[in-house]
Amino acid sequence: MEVNVKNVNNVISKVYKDSIAQELGIEIGDLLISINGQAIHDIIEYRFLLSDEYLEVEIKKINGEIYIYEIEKEYDDDLGIEFTNPIIDQAKSCRNKCVFCFIDQLPQGMRETLYFKDDDSRLSFLQGNFVTLTNMSEDDINNIIKYRISPINISVHTTNPELRQKMIKNKFAGKLYSIMERLAEAKIQMNCQIVLCPGYNDKEELTRTIKDLETLYPYVNSAAIVPVGTTKHRSHLPNLDIFNEKTANETINQVHELHKVYLEKIGTRFAFLSDEFYIIANRKLLEYDEYEGFIQFENGVGMISKLEREIQEHLKTLSKEKYSTKKKVSIATGHSAFEFIKNMGQEIMNVCEDVEINVYKIVNNFFGDTITVSGLITATDIIDQLKDKDLGETLYIPRSMLKADEEIFLDNITLEEIQKKMEIEVVPCLNEGCDFVDKILK
Template sequence: MLEKSYENVISEVVPDSIGERIGLEKGDILLSINGQKIEDIIEYMFFIADERLDVLIKKQNEEIRHYHITKEYDEDLGIVFENPIIDKAKSCRNKCIFCFIDQLPSKMRETLYFKDDDSRLSFLQGNFVTLTNMSDQDIDKIIRYRISPINVSIHTTDPVLRIKMLNNKSAGNIYERLKRLTDVGIRINGQIVLCPQINDGENLDKTILDLSLLYPALESVAIVPVGVTNFRESLFPLSIYDKDRANEVIEQINNWQIQLYKKLGTRFVFLSDEFYVLANRSIPSYEEYEEFLQIENGVGLMAMFEYELMDQLRKAQTERIGPKKISIVTGVSAEAFLTKLCREIERRYLGLVLDVHTIENEFFGRTITVAGLVTGQDIFKQLEHKNVGERLIIPESMLKTGEQIFLDDVTVDELQEKLGVRVVVSAVNGKDFLRKILE
């Protein structure tokens, strides 16, 4: 008798879908499609694209049933699995000198310490992978099933330096693997975590040049500064970017963008917003980010946010809605940016007072300045004796994806109860931010 496979258990059947019409139910187990055992979500997506399917299902009463399905090409079956990728996520085998997870304090929730390095999560959720956790057969699978785009943590194309940075003797063949994928049209977005005096300067120049030769399949490269917390005991010694160093990086990338735009028609390499904040410089214009391919990496997030907000304000009529006081919570990096935008909102909506509260990161350390790493306990400690008005707006980037919980396990409801004020979560875009202020 076939044993129950947790990974292939159906958790939901979408109403009015093919799955519902043929009688699939929650708790059923997918065994195969067209005779092919489905080992992960990528295989599932590949095989259900056919117009004729022979689906083998194990019902909850152990009965095995065949379903012969005729459908439109690429039409989904409408089933959701208990495990979104069906298979177990592959964990990271690297010991990167800059790994943020290694810098977490102890006794946080267990899921925060899991390091994934799985190309399927890269394709489905935008996670970055190093390609060190993959065999040649895994690379063949990406090519066969056209898993694209994928996000790759590159850091450097120098084989010796990459082995050192990732602490993995298998990490040196990155360029060979990137070329193998891009040669067959697999689209890739690359990431470089920049560490002072390690992979910047001349090494960064060589890395950008090497990667630009893989364009257009390698679509873009994002550069983010290394993050250093208070919890680096016994870890590789790292320094962080200050104003002068950040300015040097900006000038270096500006020169590259000019060259590459002339040669390729794209700026290709982009800096995260943190560099401009560190250097106390204006962020580039909305147009300079082109297609915002790496906005999830903090590249162009401020430019997009400002564009969306100002677009909404241009459409609005000046009106009086106050007196009304609302507080906004952010990290140190976004303080000046958000304060400037709040003054624009106040000019349009008379009587409205927006207080921007900058939260110093005591939990991870004051070198961590981004809003996404602000914790619930730091918000409470720094606001408990302040008049925050009728409600407090926080960005959803501070919370676990899909849940109302901060990194330190404080929930939004708990913060709301402790502060005695309504806490409102805003999406990280200008339109929703304005809506949450005016609602």
């Protein structure tokens, strides 16, 4: 039987053990043609069709033979397969030229995938990516509603149509709020992000944006506000100011006033500033409970408060006898988190007196010293700045310095390579208190 299959992105790359697919004999390399007679164009269609309790799944085997598997299952049962292309279709690239775009500020010679700008609502749903909604057709919007693609993470920046067009440099950028109103009407959940740029979307414009987003609550669940970051590689781009202690403090005061209003009005602070603002302002972060479950954690909102609580709670459970081995270790971190990590290292040493922890602040020479977060530190800077230090038996780094699914730094140096060059074990730690403490104490 000959079948013309155009979408070779439907090739199966993984079959889970004890899954429906494995039971049926579906294998890696097989091609998914259709479900219930409907061709699969992307992962959203696949997930939607998969929700039926009766399926006829058409598969083309590696040898070219076609099989149709009849499957009866529970509503929420998965087939247990993954595809060579996670979204099946080609990812939509970004057509914007944002004044603050970080990718436009990257130097040459980094991992090739870092230079691809995605702006695909399917990746927002699957992987948590933030999208601007500027390249969406009417069909795309209708599909979000039809297939219940929720939640969607949206890069808002401003709800002022003219200002958004100016910042994003896309003639469709001003349509954002009307699209969001349609999604809210369809009860699609949205998380929002605002990259705050002094002189553009701060002050009165920030208040306007937050107020506009709050009118769509609860479908706009929250808004995260992060400060713009600039590298030393933007000489070909427009001038852009960054936040200093004074302007960061002004922004914190502004947002905290809105917190009072929204706590009384809707029972939530709604808009949250990333930890960077408080660090720049030399100011105390919100308390643990004030982050309301850390709904914008991935945007760097409340990371320090959460990790501090987890470390302190975990240290209370430790037995001194269990961790009595004498050892000396080091931690490498960025400028933003340095004081916090140094304090946490001291708390660990107070509990485990036989452990010596040295914390080193890595200056970001690769991107420029205005970039202070740990997740943008390269192996090159770690090697250059720590090669002559007595690091002890192990060097610990935040896992965020590495690619999400691979042990490789932004400058294309692998974890194995940095260990060979530095002649020391380098251990990544998750942003979780238990993992951080247990790996250091082993």
